Amino acid sequence: MSDTTPVAGDEYTVPVAGGGLAVTRWGEGPGVPVLAVHGITANGHSFARLAAELAARGGPPLHAPDLRGRGASGALPGPHGLAAHADDLVAVLDRLGVERTVWVGHSMGAFVSCLAAVRHPDRVSGLLLVDGGHGLPAPAGTDIDSVLGPAMVRLRTTFASPDDYRAFWRRHPAFAGRWNPWVDAYILRDLAGTAPDLRSTCDEAAVRTDGAQVLADAEVLGAVHRLPVPARLLWAARGLMDEAPGLYTPERLAGLPDTLATVELPDDNHYTPLFSSTARLLAAQVHALVQETVQVQRQL
Template identity: 55%
Template structure:
């Protein structure tokens, strides 16, 4: 049970059997025995602690479960095959193994695409979805090869995976220079990035397996992944950030892009989270509060 580094709320680490081994899942328990449950999936080079600030905002009103996805952090030892479908099946396995009764499924970035595909591949397992700055895709530019495509999707994050760092302070300093954090650097961001480190000083590195990230990044453009948002068997909400991965003014989504995506408004509701970027929509104070509020609405929706 994690107790140090407050304000990160205490969590349990579970090891849940999935294909090929065990998936590590963090669990922030609700204060009531019958508290509603949310299963939350992180982004392509992230880890389960990206959801810690949301757990704090939920304040025990919900049991929040967040896995380190296959090939990341404490699940880094899980072998392939990787890909969005593999993550979707892992999420379904977690829900079944832990006996979750129709929980809400949430996802950020790649996790949002995974959540949508999970709902399609495993209908009836989840009551509704919360998609955070992801889940609605666009066809890949045909002129880009796979590595160029990955760079276009996640940019400097891919280069980070091949770097080494002499100590944890150096990794912290690397992230503090990231334009998406800037003045929003916090203990939450620090705990999240420190969970990513593996190895020993002076050669610490990211836990993310490059093969997994490459496979997953290309997989975001697979037809079944792009089509999932249009095939959902349940209701979904999309929270989209105003700004992008590098805090640039153009975010992943805007009203024009969402209109062009042709979403069914009866199935997928959308909401702008102003003043946030792709990271702070989940890890920042304002963004995490909006995510928690939406989750509380979804877990009490009786439709």
Template identity: 60%
Template structure:
């Protein structure tokens, strides 16, 4: 893994890059790369386990989206359309013609919007527990939807141990902690003890959340999908509750014409940190194969 800095409007977007390597170097070099797009208060390290499961078969790039972690200092305007522009800048900077987009949660909405606006740059999209309109009442705000993940933005923490304890007490992470979730929270921290805090820019989070909850262009992007796409949905939600964000009934109601599979016994967060990531790898390969024959 290496760090990269991508010139974008207002400065540089931070990214992590896992190179294609290993015995199948030639095949990996020729395979469509993967661009990981994280969730609303997450960061690039959310894709560490995906990189491990890919095993160097494909190049994987994961940026810290504008307003998060290493990209926290980038200015607005914020919103999902700005992320689309930043993702295209990443592909341009790395001289990548097309990539498979893997979007988790809010990142799935960004992936759909990118494919709808720039189909020539997208080989396919894997949606991971996101990308389709959420079953939320019209008056739901981002604080109510995200709970502790949003509340932490206004908190300070005495040290890394205190921050780790905060996340380990979260129902979605309880009894599921591993090296990948550890790397994820470490990348989120900024400041100095005893006043460590999340690096997320709250203004950016709220602007992005407004798009996910109510922007017609964002919510309609999955219905305009011009590239192969697949959905993996978790049976449990953001607080490890059941049901999760999506159910078979909800998917039928949305009437989105793309293959969808349930990740049983996984929650909204664990899908990126558990062995369920192998299912994401399988879907990456499936949409890549579809792209070749499209």
């Protein structure tokens, strides 16, 4: 798969509380569509490369919503919070006529996916968690600003042009030396307004509500320990600012259930698995989960 061939998807909307949730679909392959859930200040186009890698394997289509308060769903009002996202995502499956399927969640999207599996076990057949889903003890006073750094600052910043926005992200340590057209298409999805007053599509209130739950909500943090379906956690060796160690280490993962398989991504930071050649590994993991869940269903 070339680094120079981003794939445009087909977009549609799903009725949810307060309006329409924007969803992008990639792929025409056989099988039940995979549902992909993005991170806290991201959008559904973060999964474009994974969708292309799935298609290259002859795999199933991938549907990736822009979560409430992000991307083309940026104007959707509350309710905010991870349970609201889980309900919105179930509405996507209803729209597709899909009873249950494999979910892929990155960062906050992994927490949403775990919560959905616990709250809606009949709608989730397997989970691929990418550098998220397992909460870590946060020191007193920790807030989402200190966790996200520049990604949070941009929500209060205006940009004169798309190139200005590109320059902001190119300075981010996670993308230094790692820029490619997949990243470019993803970050431009986040721009709204008219030059020279362009802004991120992310609703700051939504981000703060969701972030507080990822940091401290007992139901959200406990979901990964109660998963009723096969699940795998792929964790990056480096963090949001390309620092080492990243969010997870073998020691930090020691308390997870034995049924949750974990795989280290030694060459990636928190952002890059979706945009680098690591997306091939993610596609292989999705394929394996799909096959595993098919076998489980045949045995029922």
